[in-house]
Amino acid sequence: MSSQIRRTMPLFPMGTVMKLTDLSARQIRYYEQHHLITPDRSDGNRRLYSLNDIDRLLEVKDLLDQGINMAGIKKILLKDESQEIELETKDSGVKLKKEFTDEELRKLLRKELINAGRFNRSPGMDRRFFH
Amino acid sequence: MSSQIRRTMPLFPMGTVMKLTDLSARQIRYYEQHHLITPDRSDGNRRLYSLNDIDRLLEVKDLLDQGINMAGIKKILLKDESQEIELETKDSGVKLKKEFTDEELRKLLRKELINAGRFNRSPGMDRRFFH
DNA sequence: AATCAGTGTGATAAAACATTACATGGTGTT
């Protein structure tokens, strides 16, 4: 049985993952930057994705297609890993972590609600109901 | 379920297959030259192996470890695909196909028998029983 | 208008791979 392939084994290169997920390299790296996936690396620093990574990317894609933004997706997919938000730091990269404040939470949820049905909706009834 | 990964999908690059099978690139390409596997190619001519390819390579490796040579392995693994042998052609490469002749078959089978138990055998009883 | 989020694109460097040719250690053959 294929030498016991585990769902966490680093197996696939970028190109394969792009085709399997129909995402661009840019997108995939961007989602990694936001810790939605943490692919392994080869000795030569090339990303190697696991089956789990691919599943996760497909989840991300699905949520994006539903109009949910990064913040929401993170909230949904990283709900175990001690909820936190990232802040851009001057030394480049997304790193700082902090608990959600009440205001942030409210803001985020409002955004999610607004965006949730943003697609496939009739052009008449718009977001003027929210603000 | 990982976007319906089929056992025939071209997914893995050489490096991954090397690690999964513990074979060298040279070996893997050599077995391909002998039609034991026929990996797909990327747009840029890079080999892409499927789960089936990996299984096949592991079978090959197993048979080799048992002391069976290429000819025997081909006979075993390609038994459906209309048995044939290859002859080196001057224009390089293994290509010509031809039905086994009786002599060839006898010779091959003799070799297989001799080699089959070549390893893990007591150094006393040797191939002097065959010739 | 200015900002921000998500993604595209281009430049550059390095890693991984393909191909080819030659070398080598066993095994079998003459």
Added chain:
DNA sequence: AACACCATGTAATGTTTTATCACACTGATT
């Protein structure tokens, strides 16, 4: 013993793929 062959190693060279970084763009938010 000398030779031939099989399966594999290795080196040279060229191409493909990926990494990183920087900047641009579009649509939505403020």
